[in-house]
Amino acid sequence: MGLSSPIIREKLILILKGIAMGAANKVPGVSGGIVAFVGGFYEELIYSLQKINLKSLTILLKEGWSPFYYYINGKFLTLLFSGVIISYFSVSLILDYLIRYFETYVLAVFFGMVISSVYFLYYELKNWNFKKILFFSLGLIIGLIIMNSKPLTENEGIVFVFFCGLVSVCGMTLPGLSGSFLLLLLGNYTLLLVDSVNAIYFSISDIIRLDFDFISDPYRTKLLKLAAIFTLGSITGLIFFSNILSFVLRKYHQNTIATIIGFVGGSLGVIWPWRKKVYKNDELGEIVFNSIGKPEIAYYEYVLPNIKSTDFWLLSLFIILGVIFVSLLERYGIKKRG
Template identity: 35%
Template structure:
């Protein structure tokens, strides 16, 4: 088997490996909590969290197994066989954590963004920057196709960052297609589904539906998200297995380009001194910390933001080390 083919390996279900493996679903649920918290923030992708915590490939492979063939297995072999085929325990633990996080942490994330925006964006800047390290390490062949993919990924993220908010009505059709588009972005490291919702003008309606439990709107949005998730995850899983180096290089580029979106110091395009709600930070113009302080009359919090970014870098690299040291070793037994 070639080095390229060995590069990306899905995690196999099993009972071996001791207590770490047997209790892994608590850890999967915790990662789901982190993914949900990230997805609430316009500018940070839950896919980034999945990648740096070592479950991205398993997530794609598990989702790609859901389809007509799993229905055939359900019919011929029963619920247990179909559940095992789609890695149901993993998906249940992960998306259970995501849903709990979205419904419980949405207000907390909004509070932090409104009261400590620069520190929060500094943390996410460091988080995304450090996330490029574990992904780049998995690129086996840095040849010209990988470099082209890297540039293309960066260009895509920058192009998305140049979008400006619009506004559309929250109808069943717009909610369905918004859900499909947002979920596709959410599982792509570096591009936030919440940011896409913000740019197309339906983010406030979706957040309001979550807070107010507008069941009809949530059902339409969830239906679109489900369809988009199943289709896009199949494409990504296929790419990761067939062209791992090029796909991973593209994801590194997307992450690097998305740093423009989460740059902590921003001012409104129309009036340099007018600050806009921190939730809209990705839509504003990037400025230096000193220009921000001069134009806004507020402290730049440069040191605090730098410390938050450094803490995020340490966190990501520590997670990668722990994952390789303990979880990875466990799975190889």
């Protein structure tokens, strides 16, 4: 059975979708849920996750692993989250590099992806009415509030790190809500998605080389402990929010979509390519640096582009590329949804 087999091809595509979700989740302002939505597997993801509950636990204890695995749509979840994990140690590292050296262009691509997603989300709605406009406005206001919020300072407290995991996973379950951006607002983006992920990566590399010296490294072990707590919070949040969302989508599908459109629109400025960073300063007016030596951002100044500049047209090209990418994803999603 070669790669041309429909079954193997579907599995590979699902893993690739997971990789795309993982990469998107790591970019502040971009939601992995958007990838799920336009990729045509958002509702399957939510409904699969919400099956991880007391009933599934009872099935596991009474009937065994196979019925439990079947009940929660385990094959789908395993392949998808395998892609997410692969992404965190491969594509995400490349993305980190691109953001570090070509941030504006990366933002332009994601800006195009998000506005394209809003367009397709819009067409999910049927017959706008007062109630939908109300929910749209609510989402818009929440998005604007979050976009204009100022970040907190880094916090290594166990309870707070668990909370970070709990809320950051929203980006995977709710299109438009960026988990990475929430971590930025909470002040723990670098700690949990850069330092801790790198600690896991280097620890795995050390174990492969049969080098266990990292166990005696207090900084590394602290990061690994924080990563474990963050992961536990993420799993808890994933199950919790998926249960809420599955109920909301089932009962109030159109109003939920209207809220998501408003929220995405309100928070779109987070990835506006034409923005200027304003760095934090200490009492002496010196720039404050984080734990890995990068200057900490206080907030962004959003500016209008100069349409006469070469930069404007170049960034516009990257925005168009983002639009095309999501359009192709949506086209595939339509075919997949039948």
